[in-house]
Ligand code: SF4
């Protein structure tokens with residue numbers, strides 16, 4: 001049924017750290033790899049070596065520039081996958097019951113055997129977290145690697161989402177947001193984690209950690225007084241060299 | 254939004270078909286015999302043809318029957334149920350009129366209500382989407398319903414009623430466009446809230462995730478369509494409202510009425526194309542487009 005659970009026992013999701021993400025796309029590749037080889041229909045590609053290649057991805061990295069009123073702009077790499085919203089509009093619009101939110105852990109999934117590929121859930125998701133696979137004709141989305149996190153055939157350290165396991169910068173964290181003492185809840189609290197488009201009322205479980213304040217142009221280094229140049233104008237041999245080079249044809253800079 | 258032909262054909266034709274079924278069901282002196290047969294064939298061709306067209310955009314049409322199961326939360330599911338129920342009820346009502354010359358009035362009323370319900374539930378599929386501010390308004394069901402009632406009245410030969418309903422639908426369409434043009438800005442959603450970075454400065458998309466367009470961009474971002482939007486609005490409005498009103502007001506002949514109906518259908522199709530082509534989805538923000 002596409003009714004949303006009144007509440008979920010656990011709230012599993014990701015914290016994405018915009019301060020440390022370096023935009024390497026490693027999580028994109030590991031996500032595509034894991035989810036093509038495991039649960040559900042593979043993530044197909046169309047014309048992978050032709051004009052306008054296209055494919056299904058459950059996780060994509062954007063890059064943005066933020067220009068403050070004064071000072072230099074900042075580049076921010078921005079990973080985006082399903083936020084496993086508590087008030088998921090993608091679930092309630094589904095006519096077949098293929099989309100559902102699990103009451104035990106809050107993961108939003110698609111039953112690919114029931115999905116008719118109408119695409120309405122992708123229309124209802126504000127974040128672009130759902131993609132209709134062009135080969136299979138069914139809706140694909142982040143599963144929070146449900147086939148890893150509970151998988152007892154995997155070594156303990158691999159029982160977390162592929163993207164989290166792969167990230168070389170430690171920019172993705174996985175955990176239970178219903179537990180205020182979990183590492184993810186603590187991170188959100190300490191770093192002021194935020195929701196994307198809170199005004200739409202989707203109540204995302206995934207949180208984003210805003211970038212920390214960066215150095216400014218006018219910040220003075222502690223060592224600056226020790227580094228003041230000793231001589232402003234060249235003298236002695238350097239002065240002679242400077243003048244001699246100026247005289248050579250070709251002009252000076 | 255990508256204006257998929259299947260969805261434009263579906264909403265245009267089935268809106269007219271169910272509008273016609275509505276008036277046939279309400280009629281206190283409905284046609285019988287061969288005349289009734291002709292009317293119901295047109296109504297069913299339009300409504301069923303539209304519904305079939307809508308299944309063309311499904312990834313897995315063979316499972317379409319499953320869409321009837323989630324009426325508790327899903328407008329798409331409610332639409333499916335309403336449509337099937339309307340078609341079944343009206344089939345019995347039509348058979349009684351055509352073959353036995355019997356008028357089962359209460360059945361007609363139920364069928365009329367279900368037909369209108371189908372148009373309403375169709376419009377709610379679009380109206381419910383907070384992700385598309387242009388559609389997310391009570392004016393959207395008003396637009397679909399008034400057009401369906403006007404078109405149905407024209408098709409069933411109700412000239413005076415059709416005229417006033419056309420004028421009403423025209424007013425709703427104008428109001429819908431005026432509101433829609435401001436809707437995205439007024440929704441308060443922009444790249445700043447989409448990324449949560451808006452309070453630090455102006456956010457600009459620097460690099461998209463991939464070098465060529467993906468499913469999301471093809472489905473949700475349709476910028477080229479807006480180039481001729483104003484011209485198409487005028488063409489659509491003239492065909493949908495102005496010409497049919499003039500043709501009907503001029504004098505009544507079957508030829509003019511048929512021409513009025515054809516103009517109207519073409520106009521609705523143009524406006525329905527714009528309905529999709531002009532609609533901006535919040536996903537576009539992430540790609541620095543709308
Ligand atoms: S991010 Fe989109 S797909 Fe994921 S739960 Fe929220 S609305 Fe649904």
Ligand code: SF4
Nearest residue numbers: 094115116118119121
């Ligand atoms: S595409 Fe599949 S999962 Fe999405 S709304 Fe349609 S049937 Fe449900």
Ligand code: SF4
Nearest residue numbers: 031142144145161163
């Ligand atoms: S949790 Fe799994 S499915 Fe979701 S983005 Fe990460 S790797 Fe992909």
